[in-house]
Amino acid sequence: MRLILLGAPGAGKGTQAETLMALFDIPTISTGNIFREHIADNTQLGQRVKTYIDSGALVPDELVIELVKDRLKKDDCHNGMILDGFPRTIPQAEALDIMLDDLNMPIDYVIDVDVADEIIIDRMSGRTVCPNCGASYHKLYKVEKLPGKCDKCDDLLIQREDDTADTVRKRLEVYHSQTEPLIGFYRAQGKLAHVDGVGTFDEVRARIAKALGVI
Ligand code: AP5
Numbered sequence: 001m002r003l004i005l006l007g008a009p010g011a012g013k014g015t016q017a018e019t020l021m022a023l024f025d026i027p028t029i030s031t032g033n034i035f036r037e038h039i040a041d042n043t044q045l046g047q048r049v050k051t052y053i054d055s056g057a058l059v060p061d062e063l064v065i066e067l068v069k070d071r072l073k074k075d076d077c078h079n080g081m082i083l084d085g086f087p088r089t090i091p092q093a094e095a096l097d098i099m100l101d102d103l104n105m106p107i108d109y110v111i112d113v114d115v116a117d118e119i120i121i122d123r124m125s126g127r128t129v130c131p132n133c134g135a136s137y138h139k140l141y142k143v144e145k146l147p148g149k150c151d152k153c154d155d156l157l158i159q160r161e162d163d164t165a166d167t168v169r170k171r172l173e174v175y176h177s178q179t180e181p182l183i184g185f186y187r188a189q190g191k192l193a194h195v196d197g198v199g200t201f202d203e204v205r206a207r208i209a210k211a212l213g214v215i
């Protein structure tokens with residue numbers, strides 16, 4: 001299964017990717033998580049992308065495309081993968097088509113997880129994340145078992161620096177202007193399914209499974 005999760009920041013892509021990974025036994029490639037790891041490790045790439053991410057802007061296409069190209073060649077992608085947060089612009093989507101053609105691994109499905117902006121702003125204000133594994137939690141909707149600690153890694157949960165109200169608004173603007181056009185791009189390829197992202201975690205999961213034809 002080769003799958004793209006499209007959707008606005010905070011639509012629940014990362015949350016749903018966790019279950020889908022286990023269901024299909026394939027990795028998730030989250031460009032946002034990879035960048036945050038580089039920032040935490042203070043690598044050269046991390047230093048280059050930090051200002052873009054902290055301000056809610058997109059990282060330049062060429063940096064993201066090179067990163068994904070290398071990642072897709074790894075052995076664990078042979079049975080498929082979930083792309084979470086990539087592609088995010090038309091040039092990224094075009095570059096992805098070329099990369100996957102070269103590897104003979106075309107995308108099977110593109111799921112657009114649809115959530116209104118006001119609901120997203122509410123979700124982001126209550127989110128915490130694990131800096132180690134990238135899992136996300138919510139103070140009301142997905143509460144960790146031990147307060148402030150990741151259920152999987154035991155690491156201390158943090159708030160993302162780009163989750164302030166102003167930056168979330170900026171990220172939503174960027175999403176509408178630069179990423180939303182991908183809906184038409186993938187509809188034209190006949191690969192797009194819309195899923196209502198509002199509801200319980202299980203309801204959204206079941207809608208995605210139905211769109212993928214696995215229930
Ligand atoms: P990235 O990390 O990809 O962030 P994002 O797309 O903005 O999305 P989020 O991770 O914020 O949200 P999500 O959809 O994963 O939601 P989640 O499941 O956590 O990118 C960060 C930055 O990196 C970008 O701004 C950009 O600068 C850069 N970048 C990354 N990729 C790039 C690319 N390809 N090109 C250029 N730049 C790039 O859920 C959110 C919250 O809601 C959580 O608290 C969760 O518990 C809760 N929640 C989830 N589902 C539900 C539900 N059904 N009901 C109630 N609450 C829910």
Ligand code: MG
Pocket residue numbers: 013014015030032
């Ligand atoms: Mg995410």
